[in-house]
């Protein structure tokens with residue numbers, strides 16, 4: 472039988488290390504990385520790392536909650552409550568700066584879904600279970616107007632909530648296939664660069680929309696597609712300077728890159744554990 476606390480602890484550690492891998496990937500267009508803060512004035516690399524680390528308990532609690540209750544309104548609302556406490560912890564640590572709000576949402580749902588399957592599911596199945604949880608309405612969501620809501624309303628696109636409710640189509644269709652295709656043919660770092668680009672090329676990212684409007688979004692998509700087509704990662708530094716000049720930051724793509732890395736880590740960990748005969752499914 473699976474040791475639930477150990478599995479929840481393992482998931483939480485993998486979620487945090489995925490966030491750290493995301494921010495550490497350098498260079499990235501418009502985003503915080505080891506070399507610069509991209510288009511952000513209030514974020515630093517060290518703040519991003521510290522913020523990721525202080526979210527470990529949030530992911531642990533989400534996994535533990537999901538062992539008690541499968542996809543249901545009760546679980547959705549429990550996860551919402553844990554997520555809001557996680558956001559408070561993050562905002563206390565960063566003194567009010569949004570470092571990982573989108574990541575708490577996407578990686579939190581994936582954590583809960585992975586826990587429900589007890590490590591016995593592939594990446595797609597985890598996405599669909601995460602989607603089922605996200606489809607329940609959380610009656611306790613505060614009614615604040617967010618940048619994402621404004622962009623969704625103004626441009627009629629899907630934001631972070633619908634992306635999850637549809638079982639993360641951009642991960643299933645673009646970033647996961649890209650990471651799986653490139654991971655064995657180039658270095659892990661290069662594979663992650665192409666994975667991020669595959670998301671920027673396709674995602675209607677509300678972070679980009681609220682900063683640069685539809686023109687900024689189209690520009691970002693076009694730039695990402697060009698680098699993928701040319702296979703020339705040397706262009707990334709130039710792309711970063713162009714994004715900074717236009718104040719564009721693909722925060723949603725960064726979150727989904729971390730989520731894609733996380734899904735692969737979960738798969739690898741559970742395959743290794745199965746090979747060692749360490750655990751069986753709970754559900």
Ligand SMILES: CC(C)(COP(=O)(O)OP(=O)(O)OC[C@H]1O[C@@H](n2cnc3c(N)ncnc32)[C@H](O)[C@@H]1O)[C@@H](O)C(=O)NCCC(=O)NCCS
Pocket residue numbers: 550551552553554555558572573574575576577579609612613617618619620629630631632634674675676677678722723724726727
């Ligand atoms: C659904 C969430 C992400 C809010 O989305 P909304 O678009 O309203 O908010 P906001 O603009 O502040 O943040 C969205 C973040 O998602 C990421 N993102 C942007 N676009 C996308 C996209 N197309 N797909 C995925 N992620 C995206 C970015 O990092 C962005 O910063 C979630 O935080 C939420 O439900 N908040 C309510 C408070 C709550 O209950 N929190 C706990 C949830 S676990």
Ligand SMILES: Nc1ncnc2c1ncn2[C@@H]1O[C@H](COP(=O)(O)OP(=O)(O)OP(=O)(O)O)[C@@H](O)[C@H]1O
Pocket residue numbers: 493494501502503504509511514519569570571572573574575618619678682720721722723725726
């Ligand atoms: N490396 C990264 N650099 C910057 N943002 C990132 C990074 N990784 C993930 N993000 C995501 O980007 C979001 C922050 O983007 P942004 O600062 O544009 O959001 P905002 O707080 O909604 O708006 P603004 O700061 O423009 O008022 C976070 O929710 C976070 O999850």
